[in-house]
Amino acid sequence: METTTAAVYNVTGNASPCGLPPFCSSDAIFQCQKTPLKDCPACSKSSAAGILSFLIIMGVLTVIGNILVLLVTASIEKKKKTKRDYAKMSLAVIDFIKGLNMLAVACPHLIKALDSTVYDLYMEVELSRRSVLATALGVLTIFIFTSSLNHLLYMSVQRFLAVQFPFKYRQVTTNQTILQLAAVWVISVVTASVMAWNHSSNNFVYHPSLFQYFFALLESSLFYYELVPMAVLFFGPCLFMIITTIVTTHLACCKVRRSARALRREDSTTKILKQHLWMFRITLSMNISFIAGIVPGLGVFISFYNGSLTCSSVSVPFFIGFYLGCSTGLLDVIVYSVYDRHFRTEVYNFMAKACHSKQHPPVRQRQGFSPKTTRATNAV
Template sequence: MAVLKKLGLRQSFNKMKFSLAVADFLTGVQLLVVSIYNFSWTMNVTSMELDQRQLSLRGSAQATVGGIFLLLTFTSSLYHLVYMGAQRLYAIKWPMSYRLQKDFHITIGLVVVWLLALLSSTVPAWFPDVLVYTYNHNIFLFYISNAYYSSLHGTNFDTLIAIMICFNIIPYLAMTCATFVTLYSARRNIKKSKQLKHGKSANQKPVKVDSKEFEMCITVALMQLGFTMTIIPLVVINALFYGYSLTCDTASLPFLVCFYLSMSNSLVNIIVYSFRNKAFVKTAKEMLAIPICCPRKDDNIQTSYASRSTAGTQVS
């Protein structure tokens, strides 16, 4: 975030990356602070004490805040990628209109992204009779669970599945479609430009493709690909669990691995938008460089001059 701020937030893409970096930072807080704290006390209690603690936390204010915070780290990353993908499509399909877009519009868009992320993370709290936030000792974080369980009919996951479809799957599909359309349009424009350059269509005006915009499209596409690759295993595990192919006993370890793999998408974002930007890498190196205490050239000249002056004084 400090590097992006030093590069300048007046550029719309840098502003979007800075906002995404804030979302990635929240994921780091979730993993390095919340999960480690919960892991420490979970490992130091008996199974009976753990069960009592889980029952006391079920639906509590602490569990609700923790569950909303966890969902916010996921939805904020997803919605940022959706917004960035839509902006790249806008830039490729309607470049003139995109360039006339004011910085204020980008800020409003990012505010809407954060509001939608916060709103979607609170949706389970709207249905307290069906869903509840509770402590999940398998992942050492607060998570969503059904409010009731029937040994005869099992658990009804219809509400949870409907929420996932509306607030997660549909935005993801929209993001994927926008990315494919953007890359296809950019490639077609580049192909037309090459044909016109070689005189194959002399009557048509050349289609200009901004190389920086195309690089931004590739960067966003790589972040979305990383998001997809890290989230697919968790989706598969949840599908198997909701389809009753896995039980709580058999799904615990796979769910733990796939869950933390899905959280690594924030690390993928940092790697992609860092190493694909030469200015970012250069600025980061400058900020992380440790100054070495060595005399400068000017200092050497001054020291040498002072030594000669002292020696001359002693001789005289």
């Protein structure tokens, strides 16, 4: 069986990535070489419909939720916007791209896969090698993960500076904050493109198990030399982000208690602690949700390269791990809605303004006056 599997994967004599669509069993390699997957007994139509529904629902909710975050945050007066608001808007753009990527890339490829045979899928894999499209979309896929991580790391560092160096933190201007966020974007792009620097290797290909373009899962120990730099660039920021958040929380609690004791005000201690704790709870919740979404995917990679998972068994775990990571774009919106009372207040104000403008439109629109007549009426 392994010989036959290898023959199917090696369409052009190169090592091909592993995995089939998650709604197909490993028997599809033999039963669906000339039969479309929608008619193949080794593939489940109901499972395919469920996966497609999942991608559409999660993609739509992610897109709508982050558009709401952008609209609500942008509607805040410029003087009232905080540094955190700008970081929130920047992260919302990344999360919006996550949802759009599921709708614009994954869903069409899933529908196309149903009308394809196994041979067609792996020919598509081979044709995608070294192509500009595969490289661009593969880098984009990695970028949406590294950029989310770097934004959360930036927000954690900002909380640390606000607590440890409050006076210097207040002196940071809006333009400086925007430049810092631009630097986060640039670093994320550079980090995501590391795998594309060595163009001689077949890094980015189409993955039938993800319906996305991603770097290849090669059955070769040499891939460790490419995986290790990505792991270092990913695990390093994750670890630093967790340590920064924990240290910041500890410093804030200690400073608040010391200042409250000096003032001998028990009520002020409770009030200040609550103000700090809800901000740290938001940051910590976002960090935990991101790590919880990413760890399963990293576990799949480790399991595959140490031999616990094989080409015939990696498809479903790879799909689950990958889209759990994509779900962080929706989880951020949920965290804002549950823990950020300022965000809930702004959403309420935004909705109230929108409803009020519909119920009470301007005089010119309601009565059909011309602009000149309206201005004259207002002047009187």
